[in-house]
Amino acid sequence: MYENSTADRYFTEEHQAFRQSLRSFVEREMTPYVEEWENLGRLPRELFRKAGEVGIQGVLFPEDVGGSNGDFFMQVVVTEEMSRCGAGGVCASLGSHSIGIPPVVKYGSEELRRTFAIPVIRGEKIAALAVTEPGGGSDVAALRTTAIRDGDEFVVNGEKTFITSGMQADVFTVAVRTDPDARGAGGISFLLVPGETRGLQRHELKKMGWWASDTAQLSFSDCRVPASYLIGEEGKGFKAAMMNFNSERLIIAVMAYSMAQVCYEEALAWAQQRRAFGSTLSEHQVIRHKLVDMAARIDAARCLTYDIIWRHMHSLDPLNLYVARTSMAKVTATDAMKFCADEAVQILGGMGFMRGTVSERIYREVKVLTIGGGTDEVMRNLAASQLGI
Amino acid sequence: MKVLVPVKRVIDYNVKVRVKADGSGVDLANVKMSMNPFDEIAVEEAIRLKEADKADEVVVVSIGVKQAQETLRTALAMGADRAILVVAANDVHQDIEPLAVAKILKAIVDEEQPGLVLAGKQAIDNDMNATGQMLSALLGWSQGTFASELDIDGDKAVVTREVDGGLQTIKVNLPAVVTVDLRLNEPRYASLPNIMKAKKKPLDEKTAAGYGVDSSPRLEVVKTTEPATRAAGIIVGSVDELVSKLKEAGAV
Ligand SMILES: Cc1cc2nc3c(=O)[nH]c(=O)nc-3n(C[C@H](O)[C@H](O)[C@H](O)COP(=O)(O)OP(=O)(O)OC[C@H]3O[C@@H](n4cnc5c(N)ncnc54)[C@H](O)[C@@H]3O)c2cc1C
Numbered sequence: 001m002y003e004n005s006t007a008d009r010y011f012t013e014e015h016q017a018f019r020q021s022l023r024s025f026v027e028r029e030m031t032p033y034v035e036e037w038e039n040l041g042r043l044p045r046e047l048f049r050k051a052g053e054v055g056i057q058g059v060l061f062p063e064d065v066g067g068s069n070g071d072f073f074m075q076v077v078v079t080e081e082m083s084r085c086g087a088g089g090v091c092a093s094l095g096s097h098s099i100g101i102p103p104v105v106k107y108g109s110e111e112l113r114r115t116f117a118i119p120v121i122r123g124e125k126i127a128a129l130a131v132t133e134p135g136g137g138s139d140v141a142a143l144r145t146t147a148i149r150d151g152d153e154f155v156v157n158g159e160k161t162f163i164t165s166g167m168q169a170d171v172f173t174v175a176v177r178t179d180p181d182a183r184g185a186g187g188i189s190f191l192l193v194p195g196e197t198r199g200l201q202r203h204e205l206k207k208m209g210w211w212a213s214d215t216a217q218l219s220f221s222d223c224r225v226p227a228s229y230l231i232g233e234e235g236k237g238f239k240a241a242m243m244n245f246n247s248e249r250l251i252i253a254v255m256a257y258s259m260a261q262v263c264y265e266e267a268l269a270w271a272q273q274r275r276a277f278g279s280t281l282s283e284h285q286v287i288r289h290k291l292v293d294m295a296a297r298i299d300a301a302r303c304l305t306y307d308i309i310w311r312h313m314h315s316l317d318p319l320n321l322y323v324a325r326t327s328m329a330k331v332t333a334t335d336a337m338k339f340c341a342d343e344a345v346q347i348l349g350g351m352g353f354m355r356g357t358v359s360e361r362i363y364r365e366v367k368v369l370t371i372g373g374g375t376d377e378v379m380r381n382l383a384a385s386q387l388g389i
Numbered sequence: 390m391k392v393l394v395p396v397k398r399v400i401d402y403n404v405k406v407r408v409k410a411d412g413s414g415v416d417l418a419n420v421k422m423s424m425n426p427f428d429e430i431a432v433e434e435a436i437r438l439k440e441a442d443k444a445d446e447v448v449v450v451s452i453g454v455k456q457a458q459e460t461l462r463t464a465l466a467m468g469a470d471r472a473i474l475v476v477a478a479n480d481v482h483q484d485i486e487p488l489a490v491a492k493i494l495k496a497i498v499d500e501e502q503p504g505l506v507l508a509g510k511q512a513i514d515n516d517m518n519a520t521g522q523m524l525s526a527l528l529g530w531s532q533g534t535f536a537s538e539l540d541i542d543g544d545k546a547v548v549t550r551e552v553d554g555g556l557q558t559i560k561v562n563l564p565a566v567v568t569v570d571l572r573l574n575e576p577r578y579a580s581l582p583n584i585m586k587a588k589k590k591p592l593d594e595k596t597a598a599g600y601g602v603d604s605s606p607r608l609e610v611v612k613t614t615e616p617a618t619r620a621a622g623i624i625v626g627s628v629d630e631l632v633s634k635l636k637e638a639g640a641v
Contacts, residue, residue, distance in 0.1 A: 013459070014584050017466055020423070021579040055581030068581040 010073050010306055018055075018074065022081035025054055030085040037212035038361075041204070042168055043093050045126070051094055052123020056082075060098070060247075061105055065113055066121040072247070072309045076254050083258030086358035088365040089210030091255055096165035096213075099248050100127035100173045103190045103240050107232030112192055116171045128169035130160040130193075130218060131241060137162070138378045140175070140241060141185040145220065147176035149227065154178070154191055156199075156223040162372075166216025167204050170195045174220075175241055178234050185238035190231035199223040209364035245374060246323060249330045250309060252373045256333035257301040259369075263337075263344035263359045264294045270348055281347065290343045297336035305329045324386035327379040334369045334376070341366050390504035390541070390563075391446045392435040394469065395494055396428040398453055398460040399514040408615050415514075415613065417481045424460045427509025429467075431569045433576040434539060435507050436468040443541045444505070446470050450497055452477050452490050452604075458592065465587035466579035472590070473497060477597035477604040484515060489597070489604040491523035496600040498528060503564065505546065510535050510568040521568035531561035535570040 059074045061067025082091045097120045104117045119125040145158025172193045179187030203217045271282035281287045308325045344359035345352035370376045401421040409416045438444040449464040450473040451457040461472035511518035525532035533548030540547040549558045597604040625631045635641045
């Protein structure tokens with residue numbers, strides 16, 4: 001099966017070198033502790049610091065905020081390698097800044113970048129993105145949390161939910177309505193809210209999977225933050241949120257096919273060793289075919305994702321096509337993960353139902369990827385409209 | 390003080406080694422290769438000496454096929470300052486024997502004049518454990534082998550060695566050759582910013598012939614064989630069953 005071991009048009013020697021470094025980082029600093037973190041319900045802060053040191057947190061960010069200014073394939077390398085630990089919750093929580101911090105880096109003032117982005121990229125602080133509300137997540141333009149200007153402050157009121165790293169985060173990038181009279185996308189802005197702000201309460205949510213990630217419901221009651229914490233221009237938050245979604249969706253696609261591959265590898269190793277009716281499972285045609293179907297879907301999802309990234313990097317397509325294909329890649333990759341997790345558990349038999357196999361965990365992580373970052377349905381709606389269907 | 394660290398490109402320690410069909414050696418074509426783990430420890434130690442202001446330059450050198458460049462880039466990404474590649478073979482299957490390596494290293498030491506050569510105690514491919522010792526003999530320098538601790542104290546190196554009965558601490562005059570053992574340190578991960586910087590660090594390319602060293606093998610490999618495969622184990626259900634199985638096997 002496709003092993004990213006050689007430099008090609010997507011991966012240069014630097015990508016390969018970082019992949020190799022990350023492979024040992026994940027093997028030594030992450031995989032052995034996954035079970036412990038899953039039971040703890042959060043990641044130790046020490047892991048963020050270590051990840052910052054290796055450069056994981058700063059891959060895509062410019063050098064002036066401590067990043068490496070890598071291209072998107074460098075992010076692919078990070079997500080593929082981290083996924084090898086077989087716990088999406090670990091990747092999600094460690095990566096929550098990759099959706100939380102880009103608006104600050106791209107549109108934020110020098111003060112915000114210095115005070116908040118730099119420590120997050122160093123791994124000293126944890127950042128989260130808060131868009132979804134109890135009233136609805138897919139329809140971002142309908143969000144109701146308000147931030148009303150009062151002198152040189154904003155006063156925030158409202159609720160956010162399902163927020164990854166929400167219990168531990170030191171910094172929240174919050175989508176708010178700064179103009180309560182504007183309906184829809186127009187009045188939406190991004191506001192930075194420090195974790196210690198008075199009036200901000202957090203409530204921990206229990207989940208089907210992703211246990212190592214702390215997910216929170218947040219309530220803001222009369223939270224006051226300096227007006228200078230507005231990220232970018234007032235009323236321009238919706239467009240920024242939408243742009244942020246494209247890279248998030250590509251990262252989810254990478255994570256989905258990588259998790260699918262972890263399932264495939266576990267199932268393959270098992271099938272080659274487990275015997276039934278006089279031969280190994282992998283010698284039974286039904287099982288062989290399952291394994292090939294798994295490999296094929298992983299390969300297809302990966303090739304589609306690489307191609308989209310590559311064409312986008314070289315500005316080969318109009319934006320609508322990029323958005324449509326990104327949506328389709330998310331669906332294709334999460335479908336591959338759904339299929340592979342299901343078949344892997346099936347191939348493992350009773351063992352696949354037992355805690356302790358990686359496929360069991362990944363099986364419980366399928367749903368969050370077909371919902372988070374834009375649901376399957378929303379992805380198809382978006383692709384349809386962008387393709388002019 | 391300048392520190393010279395020789396690094397070898399070897400089969401990755403995670404790879405399941407396969408013997409070539411003709412028994413002439415192990416298959417290295419299209420196999421993942423990495424820096425010899427002991428050399429990684431030596432590079433780490435050299436960088437730590439620099440960080441502690443006890444060294445001012447770390448130069449890494451690799452002798453072998455051209456692809457050893459990747460190994461040198463890894464060392465540069467960890468923090469070494471510059472690299473020297475000595476091409477001594479075209480075929481990835483040709484191993485450069487310790488004496489040839491030591492002779493080339495001696496030539497490089499003569500050129501570079503380092504105050505310390507820090508080497509791995511052995512390479513995990515052939516387990517020769519000879520290069521460091523041969524180099525110190527050729528140079529007429531002191532040596533400290535199997536270091537589990539190292540300190541620089543003026544013009545002396547204090548080397549703690551792991552020996553059968555425990556730890557032995559020796560003091561050797563600099564310049565010296567020190568070979569490092571497993572427990573000396575835990576090598577850092579090459580970080581992305583350092584990988585990017587490594588691109589711009591100098592890497593000089595030389596040849597064994599240029600140093601007047603004949604790197605062709607002097608040893609003849611007669612045969613390479615796979616270790617005997619172990620028979621599969623069995624899981625026993627009870628202590629009684631265990632005892633009866635052991636009796637059957639004549640073990641008790
Ligand atoms: C573990 C986890 C972590 C998350 N982390 C974050 C985070 O860090 N930050 C954050 O802001 N959000 C986060 N989310 C929220 C996530 O982005 C939302 O759950 C998602 O956008 C869907 O919103 P919703 O749950 O409100 O569902 P809804 O929008 O209420 O949708 C419910 C169902 O209706 C369907 N539907 C909605 N609209 C249409 C339509 N037009 N046509 C057809 N079907 C439709 C949906 O596809 C879905 O099946 C997280 C979610 C989870 C589960």
